Amino acid sequence: MQDILYNLMSTEFENPWKTIRSRPIYDNPWIAVREEDVLKPNGAPGIYGVVSFKNKAIGIVPVDSEGYTYLVGQFRYTLNEYSWEIPEGGGPMNEAPLETAKRELEEETGLHAATWSELGRIHTSNSVTDEEGFLFLATDLTPGPSNPEDTEQLIIKRVSLKDAVAMVMRGEITDSLSIAGLLKAFMIVSSY
Template sequence: MHHPTHNPWKITDENPVYDNAWINITEYQVLNPSGNPGIYGKVHFKNRAIGVFPLDDEMNTYLVGQYRFTINQYSWEMPEGGGPLDEAPLDAAKRELLEETGLKAKYWTELQRIHLSNSVTDELGIVYLARGLEQFEAEPEETEQLIVNKVPFNQVYRMVCNNEITDSLTVAAVLRIQLLILENRLP
């Protein structure tokens, strides 16, 4: 018997299907864990997903609202974006926070690393908590039409619980922060 961490999948062939500046898609011919032939599609991301949860001394955060093309709906979420794989994740987080909100933070804590859809993609998300906030001018990208709202954390937590916020990185960050608050371990 194989150890549970041993890869039981065998790739017999691979076919690149699509490639652009952000992703590539490959279809694999495989032998699955039971030894039977099958196919598996994988979306490879060329960036990391970077999320920043800014939290001020009064326990307010800054939500970013924007229309998300892929889900065809408006979304409220923490500041987030893509960080190139050759860029330090913290540098990408600092850039995203400034771009989307105009905020800079003195204190940074990595909250978590999360695989966003490990059934079809290798996308890794890294979430930071940003404290000691200072306001500057936002620098949004040309593809971003953003609204930034300062919202009390307890209201954001209720929004997550009521499914008003569905962005996975934001949901994970809010739940992690709520746990840290309850355990009196918030940095």
């Protein structure tokens, strides 16, 4: 069984989709939407809508010396609901993800981290978007003043990392960067 899993993970797969035509539908400073005429894997014609992000998604799981993390609460316009999340934001494509992470952590929480570990890369919703997310664990924290953007009305909540994971498991945290980041950070911190 392990050989089969290894082979599936190491095999290069050919793209069974064929793009016939691509046309822009919408564009703003943050996203571009295009519609593509395609041949599906079964050879039938179809269309595919793709949302391309103009920034990288960055998520940070700050963990202090007592095993607590810091969640950011804010109202999310797209969902029309309040959301608890890890500190996160968008970073320019030409900026190193770690530099964006450092800036976002300070802006949203006022925290500075002396130690940074990369938790990995994710695709946030790969059936409709090419958005790429980068996750970081931030430790050895020192507090400072926060400086949120003018679109952000944030509440910072300090909770144990274990309680944050429990919030994920109860469905109280639904943001994909936050779920992936908290679960990965918990696995790493728990193994110490």
